[in-house]
Amino acid sequence: MPVRQLRLVVTADDYDAAVRFYRDVLGMAEREAVQPPRGRVMILDAGAATLELAEPATAAYIDEVEVGRRVSGHIRVAFEVDDVRGDTEALREAGGEVLAEPRRTPFNSTNARVEGPAGLQLTLFEMN
Template sequence: MSEHAHLSEGEGREGPAVRELRLVVTAADYDAALHFYRDVLGLPERAAFSSDGGRVSILEAGRATLEITDPRHAEFIDEVEVGRRVAGHVRVAFQVDDSAAVTVRLAAAGAEVLAEPTRTPWNSLNARLEAPGALQLTLFTELGDGEGGEENGGDGDGGGDGS
């Protein structure tokens, strides 16, 4: 961990204050975005609703974390994964079993590959894409026994261990 202390769940408070992280993406082409994330990436649909001509689908995306980074670390991650600064202030990272295969599948469905899968200093295989809904995605696969990654407090995206 870093020099900054934090409270563990239940330590100094009444359990976790947040029960779920829900990232809400407004997509101009709702059908294309839903197809991409649900049918191609494989996020299961938990619920779907409509109101006054509008629609929303809630997709399961596994365990969620919120990674806070400063601009300098974000620049470092972009340099490692893409070779230059490309991300805005929000980027979504998905841990997948095979980042190379998922990159090919998402590219065939219309995502723009910004960087092919690259082995990172924290021993994960990361790819970067521009995806429907104007989201920049990192697809990462933990390669194991390296620095960083979940076992050392990170998410495979260089967070958590100062990489």
């Protein structure tokens, strides 16, 4: 049973703000927009998808490295970007709450943590 696509579905109370944040600021291209009988749905292209599974102790360690304390729930989304510093600032200007400024990590990357619309925690990372 091969999986063909990973699709993360996020329910956003402020749909328009979420579209602006993820599509217009973060730069995720619109693949499809649908208007079912109630509400709206937009599918954004996030590039290649992977599913990262971590034990609770590992998740706590990653939070400590990126933010300095335990802050994430059981789901956090990580986006590889080309300019973690510039993208973090752009997301801040778009209303994202920056939980941790970009910092070098033991994972050979520079990571930042932002809380976006719908309470979704994002790690932005740039490989060094």
